[in-house]
Amino acid sequence: MKHRLFTALALAGSMAAGSAYAEITIGVSLGSTGPGASLGIHYKNAYQLMPKTLGGEPVKYIIIDDASDPTNAAKNARKLVSEDKVDALMGSNGVPSAIQMAQVAAEAKTPMMVLTPAILSPAVAHWSFIVPQTTELMMGAIAEQMKAKGIKTVGYIGFSDTWGDLVLKATEFHAQAAGYKVVTNERYARADTSVTGQVLKIIAANPDAVIVGGSGTGGALPHVALVEKGYKKPIYHNHGTVNAEFIKVGGKAVEGAVAVTGPLIVPEELAANFPTKAMSLDFTRRYEASFGAGSRNGFAGYAYDGYLLLNAAVPEALKKAKPGTPEFREALRGALENVKNLVGTHGVYNMSAANHNGLDERARVPVQVQNGTWKLMK
């Protein structure tokens, strides 16, 4: 008994001593409940796979739930910077939530890893680094696919939210170069019981192809409805849709669906010299070992790439200041801007003062549903 008490005291003592060292604190806000939960849960899972150190220093992640609500995300960000004095922020899985957090990060002069492809104003963007591929970069791959097939008219159906807007904007961005025209802009909600009206309008316009701007299983509803109503031309999806559940829900109807995604969805099929092959494969294996076969998804990879970027920048920042100080946060921001040739799970990051995303074409691969799984398109 006495012995056990002594051990406990010793343990408590060592922990107290540990906190006296330079521990780095990262504040994370995720929507692991609420409407965005299906994505938020994957982001949250990734934190279980991260090591206990960041750039060689002990790290503490404070993860709070924002229930997919932008107001909560802003509140969480404020709490994290003012009460927990975090060295960097990470979040969130909804674009509006992430924009709110980035706003707080800029006010508090704290670097932030934005985990969704949000578009920020220049003043805010100074403190923020966008981890995922921009929707323009991703939809560029779809535009290439369509150009190769000689597609001239495109019907669009997307979520009636920011994601639907972003995918449409990216689709229109490439329209001129790839020689197509977007002829419909239909919207639906994830929880809709029917998209018959929208689908009928698209079929009436009879475009050469349809692009779906949904995410996860939400992308299946219009695809299935289009197939049921006899639409036989190609249907393209964005990178938010690529997971195993999409195929489970869509069944036979989504066979042949084409999408774009980060390389970590199909790491086994990548060529041996693909720059992220080893990293993507390792992460996907570890993720599926922890969360079940077929659980791979792009979202967890964004959180993990956020960690990798911080991991690369922290040693530089530590040379200038101690964690927990405004000087460290400024140094970390500067170091993040100088990250070069960092191999992540999604692509190769080359940050600069002008480019706070740093990804290029190596961060996207076209995939297709073949025999009930996502396969790399050769």
Add this chain to the structure above:
Amino acid sequence: MSFDIALWLVQDGVTNGAIYALLALAMLLVFAVTRVIFVPQGEFISYAALSLALLQAGRLPGVVYVLVGGGLVAAALDIALALREKAPARLPRIVALYVLVPCVMAALAWWAAPRSVGLPLQVLIVLGLVVPLGPILYRVAYQPLASASVLVLFIISMAAHYALTGLGLVFFGGEGLRSEAFSDARFKLAVLDITAQSLWVVGASFVLMFALRLFFEKTFYGKALRATAVNRIGARLVGIPAELSGSLSFLLAAFIGAVSGILISPITTIYYDTGFLIGLKGFVGAIVGGMGSYPLAVAGSIGIGLLEAFSSFWASAFKETIVFTIIIPVLLWRSLRSRHIEDEEE
């Protein structure tokens, strides 16, 4: 818009409207008998739809934990009450209803999950899992405050809704599921290509509505519920226990919710939180119908289904806005026409 498209949209609107109509009936029933605005109605839809999809995928639906756990809480409340009132004779019945039934259903689901037992049995198991949640919910959340004001009961409803949605996320996960269609058959009717599933939805809804009518007109319990709806104090004076009518109306509401969930789960992807929005549209249907008349509520709900179908064709980005904005002119018109009735007559 061509005539065929209009026909398609009507078909789509009627299919969805039939579901809203069922839910509107359940809302009205619960409101008339217990004065509860039954927000958690939608959760029964999600629970039933997701349970069916999971059973078909060979997995044990997490709703068994909600059922057994909720049953234990309800039993504990009732046992405490029985002991305080020194009536141990009630104990066997309490245990049978709140502990035995849930455990048997859970065991049945556990047995059936890895075997493909066929659709009819799966549907029965899902009903057995979801329907008892109605009385359990009433016992745990509403019965202790059954005589509180409409507003308090409404706030309880919101709390129950959030609690059940949260449990849904824990036990079903965030991704959506879709169950297999009852039948893949299709029928050609002029330009329309009607799926057997949409016939199932409309047919089952109308059969259920008719059965409800028979229940209220012909059976003893149905008449007791109607009596409570007409005059709560009067019903109590002639010996209809308020707990019984409350519990019974929740049982019916849960049944209607579960049936709706089972019917729509092959048509669309259901998420743990989808049911709320569907239930809300049923509520709008009931309001359009005046929140008092069953036939008008059915007509109002079919109207909502049609409005939704046509607005999703013309202005899909504003579909929900159009559907929910319709409440304002309807309420304005109704409040101008009808005199104000105090709901706190007790």
